[in-house]
Structure formats: structure tokens, C-alpha cells
Amino acid sequence: MTKYKRVIIKLSGEALAGPKKTGIDTETLECIADQIIDVARIGVEVGIVVGGGNFWRGRSCEDMDRPTADHMGMLATAINALALQDAIERKGQPTRVMTAIEMKAVAEPYIRRRAIRHLEKGRVVIFACGIGDPFFSTDTTAALRAAEINAEVILKATNVDGVYDADPNKVNGAKCFKTLGYFDVLERNLKVMDTTAITFCMDNNIPLVVFSMIKKGNIMRVINGEPVGTVISKDTKPEYQD
Secondary structure (H helix, E strand, O other), X not given: OOOOOEEEEEXXXXXXXXXXXXXXXXXXXXXXXXXXXXXXXXOOEEEEEEOOOOOOOHXXXXXXXXXXXXXXXXXXXXXXXXXXXXXXXXXXXXXXXXXXXXXXXXXXXXXXXXXXXXXXXXXXXXXXXXXXXXXXXXXXXXHHHHHHOOOOEEEEEEOOOOOEOOOOOOOOOOOEEEEEEHHHHHHOOOOOOOHHHXXXXXXXXXXXXXXXXXXXXHHHHHHOOOOOOEEEEOOOOOEEOO
16 A cells, blocks of 8 residues: 555656766666656556757846747757657656647647546656746646645655755755755755745645655655655654664
């Protein structure tokens, strides 16, 4: 019996790039696909929100019109979504890509009730193009889609093993949290998700689990309720990992 029945997995574009740091790393893509298939095949309903930072990060382009840069980023997420769909379907798991910007030739337009129906039929649903509007991140998209499809949790798969009290790459002795509350994330300015996404999760009582996807099998461990990464939820006090 798994702890969660319906989940949103948030994947950054950088996660798909793997050690290449840009574009899509085939080995990393296959590893992620395998882990997603493993949980889908035991009956967990899986929605995925994917970013596009491995191809385009609009906020770093200061001179460009922000809506234009953000729309370019949305197209980058569609590239990643199609790559992920291909990797998953080649292994026999049905999927659907749904986009917030209509592109009928390659994907379905996002319709909430249709997305839920796909999940109920055992299809992995990959949400692309953010929410379709500029100024909103794919983190916020993950929070919004989780609320819309009644997901029980957001699983934020990253390249580190949880949320640290400081950047572990810059600060010696930085410690990883086991649990956090939403207010702790906001007050400490921890770089988990942007403040809009964290606030939305807090208002809608959607828990987050932040964990490393580098270690194969971690998604299944989280689904089974094992203590992996950092859990962020309502009325939870900060506690460090042992």
C-alpha cells in the first residue's frame, strides 16, 4: 500500500540535462523515465510538470521583453515534455502531453477534467508550457496543477538530497532539513520554490517533498512513505536530518 495515490512530480529542465548541464542527456532521461514507470505501474497516478531551463532561462536575459522571454521558456518546456513522453512510451507506459499554449499538432490542450480522466485510466500526464501566461514559473504551475487535479503531494525532484539551511556547495557544514513548515521556507528565504508557489501550497495545504533524483529508486521510496529528502507541510517544525 503506497502512501500516495495521485502525485505531481516537478522536474526542472536542468535535471534532464544531467552532467551535460544543457540540452537533454539521454542516460539521465532514461533513468528518470524508468523511475516514473515504476511508480505508475503499481497504480500511482502521476502528473509531471517540467521546466525548460536546460534550453532557455528567460529571467537571465535582462534586455529582452519579459513576456517574450517567458513565452520562449514555455516552448522549451514543450521540448522537454515531448522528450520525456517518448522515453516513457518506448518502455510501454501510456502518456499524454498537455500544454497550456495550444499546439494541436504535437500535444493536447490542457483541460482539467480531461487530465483527471487520463490519470484515472493509468496514463502519465506531462504538463507543459507552464500556466500559459508570462511572469509565472513552472514551480507555480506545479502548485496550481496539483490543486486542480487534487494531487496529494508535490514531489520536487532535484540534484540535491533535500533543503539545506545554506548552499551546501558554498558553505561548509550546511545542514539538510528533515521537515519544514511553509512559513519557515518563506522566513528563511530558502530556495525551494518561488514565493508564489510556496504561498499557493500553503493556502491550499499541499505538502511538498524535496529530494534527490540522482539516486535511482528515490521516487518509489517517497511514494512508499520512506524518510527521503525534506518534507514541507502545514504546522511542521524545522527538524534536521540525522
